[in-house]
Amino acid sequence: MSHRTVNFKGNPVPLEGPELKPGDTAPNFRLQQNAADGLGDATLDDFAGKTLLISVVPSLDTSVCAQQTRTxxxxxxxxxxxxxxxxxxxxxxxxxxxxxxxxxxxxIKVLSDHRTADFGRAYGLLIAEGPLQRILARAVFVVGPDRKIKYVEYVPEITQEPNYDAALAAVA
Structure with a gap:
């Protein structure tokens, strides 16, 4: 049983994985993406030398997630x-x-953790129990070119949007 939680409509749901903080090294990942020539993988190495703003959403087919992605x-x-x-x-x-x-x-690039949920575990976002099992909690990470995390927001209530201004300020 996890000791970390976020809320969904005021009810706590447990998270699996560590709570990452600024200064931590970003965990590597292998996520799947739809490409013109079929499915392909994307890893942290694919973005070497870049600053990454990683927006994590539970499901694109919900209003808050869609708004976060559009923003x-x-x-x-x-x-x-x-x-x-x-x-x-x-x-x-x-x-x-x-x-x-x-x-x-x-x-933006839209990537899927559906295959293994390893990203969710490594970034401390996997909801592993209950009715929301096997989705990711809402969060935003900014990772510098040195792979150090510069900014983290684990949004405490899944149904709310992140702090866009703070995330974008961390990119600068």
Whole structure:
């Protein structure tokens, strides 16, 4: 049983994995993505030398997650070229691609942890028990080019949006 929790509509749900903090080294990951030539993997190494803003959502097909993804997609246009914005969820890559096409998400990479949930465990976001089992909690991470975490927000209530301004300020 986990000792860390977040709330879903005021009710605590347990999280699996460590609570990461600024200064920690970002765990590596292998996430799946839908690409023109089929499914492919994306790892932390693929973004070497870049600052990453990693937006994590429970499911793109919910209003708050959709809004979070649209907001970061819009803000990505104002960020320098050395910043990559990722959205990570447990949604299947095909569902992510459908969402991105419908919502005109074209400035960020949308990646899936559905295969192994290793990202969720490594970043302390996996909801492993109860009715929300096997989804990711809402969070935002900023990782510097040195792979050190510069900013972390584990959003305490899953149904609320993150602090966009603080995350974007950490990218600068």
């Amino acid at each position: 970061f997609n819009q803000k990505a246009a104002q960020l320098p070229d050395n910043v990559a914005v990722l959205t990570v969820s447990m949604d299947l890559p095909f569902a992510q691609a459908r969402f991105c096409g419908t919502e005109h998400i074209d400035r």
